[in-house]
Amino acid sequence: MKSYIIHMPGDEKRAPNAERLLADLPDAEIVTAVVGRDPAQIADVDWRNGTLLDPPYPFPMTPAEIGVFQSHRRCWQRILDSGADYGLIAEDDLAVDPARLAAALDLIAAHATPDMYIRLPVKARETPAQTLGGAGEMRFILPRTIGLQCICQVVGRGAAARLLAATRRIDRPVDTLLQMHWATGQPVHAILPNGNREVAAEIGGSTIQTRQRGPGKLAREIKRALYRARVALRPQRP
Numbered sequence: 001m002k003s004y005i006i007h008m009p010g011d012e013k014r015a016p017n018a019e020r021l022l023a024d025l026p027d028a029e030i031v032t033a034v035v036g037r038d039p040a041q042i043a044d045v046d047w048r049n050g051t052l053l054d055p056p057y058p059f060p061m062t063p064a065e066i067g068v069f070q071s072h073r074r075c076w077q078r079i080l081d082s083g084a085d086y087g088l089i090a091e092d093d094l095a096v097d098p099a100r101l102a103a104a105l106d107l108i109a110a111h112a113t114p115d116m117y118i119r120l121p122v123k124a125r126e127t128p129a130q131t132l133g134g135a136g137e138m139r140f141i142l143p144r145t146i147g148l149q150c151i152c153q154v155v156g157r158g159a160a161a162r163l164l165a166a167t168r169r170i171d172r173p174v175d176t177l178l179q180m181h182w183a184t185g186q187p188v189h190a191i192l193p194n195g196n197r198e199v200a201a202e203i204g205g206s207t208i209q210t211r212q213r214g215p216g217k218l219a220r221e222i223k224r225a226l227y228r229a230r231v232a233l234r235p236q237r238p
Contacts, residue, residue: 001105001154003028003088004075006068008035011092013204018092025088025096026105031075036067045070048171053183055230057172058223069174072150073167076160084157085114091151093203094122097195100138104191105154107133107140114156117163117178117188121147124192130238138191144235146179146188152196162186179231187236 003025007018009032022028035041045066050057072089079087086108104120111133112118118140126143133140155163166184167177181187 001026001086001088002082002084003090004031004078005029005090005092006031006033006071006075007092008033011204014092017095017199017203021090021092021094021096024098024101025090031071031078034067034070034074036063036065036070042066042070046169048169050171052169052171053177053180055227057176058227059220061170061172065173066170068150069167069170069177072174073164076155076164079155079157079160080164086112086154086156087160088152088154089150093198093200094151095197095199096152100193100195103135103138104194107135107138107191108154111140112154112156112189113158115158115162116154116156117159117186118154118156119147119150119188119190120152120154120194120196121149121190121192122151122196122198123147123149124194126190126192129236132189137193140191141189142187142236142238143190145232146181146236147190148175148179149198150175150178151198159186180234181236182234
C-alpha cells in the first residue's frame with residue numbers, strides 16, 4: 001500500500017514531522033498541499049457557502065478549508081491513477097505507533113474492500129453500528145455517526161472514484177462532507193483505537209482553525225450544535 005502525506009513545502013515547523021511520516025508509513029511520498037490562500041491555486045474550484053446539500057452548512061468556507069479539501073481530492077486522484085486497491089492518506093500533523101498501525105492495516109487486509117473509506121482517527125469517539133473484525137482491543141467498525149477530522153485514512157480505489165465524482169462542487173469542509181454518506185453514496189468505516197495522535201499543537205498549531213472570542217462565539221457554537229444534531233439524525237446502518 002502506498003501512502004500520501006499532505007504537506008506544504010516551505011512549512012519549516014511541520015517539515016520534520018513530515019519526514020518522520022515518510023519513514024513510519026508504508027511506501028510513503030509527499031503530496032504538495034493546495035494553498036487555499038493563493039487565488040491562483042483555487043481559481044478552478046467550484047465552491048459555495050453551505051448551500052448545495054441538506055442540511056445546509058451554517059458557516060462560510062475559508063480559503064484554508066478549500067485548500068485542504070482540494071489536497072484530499074488530489075490524493076484521491078493519485079489513488080485512482082495508481083491502479084492500486086488502496087492508498088493511505090495522512091496529514092502532516094499525524095504521529096503513528098508503527099506496531100498498532102501495522103495491526104490496523106492487517107485488519108484492513110482481512111476485512112476491507114476497495115469500495116471502502118476507512119478512518120484511523122486520533123479520537124476514539126465513534127460507536128459501532130456494525131463490527132467487521134477485531135484484534136485485541138482494536139475494532140474495525142461501521143460507526144453510527146461518522147467522526148470529524150481527516151488526519152489519517154485508508155481509501156479504496158472505488159471510494160476514491162466515488163468521492164471525486166461527488167465533490168466536483170463543494171460547499172463545506174472535507175471532513176464535514178464525508179459525514180454525509182446519504183449525499184456522497186460513500187459509507188465510512190473506522191478502526192479504533194489505533195495508536196494515532198495529532199501533534200499540531202507541538203509543531204506550530206492548526207493550519208485551519210482560528211479562535212473566535214466575544215459574542216460571536218456563542219452564536220457559532222449554537223449553530224454548530226444544531227448542525228451536528230441534524231447530521232446525527234441520519235446514522236449509518238449495516
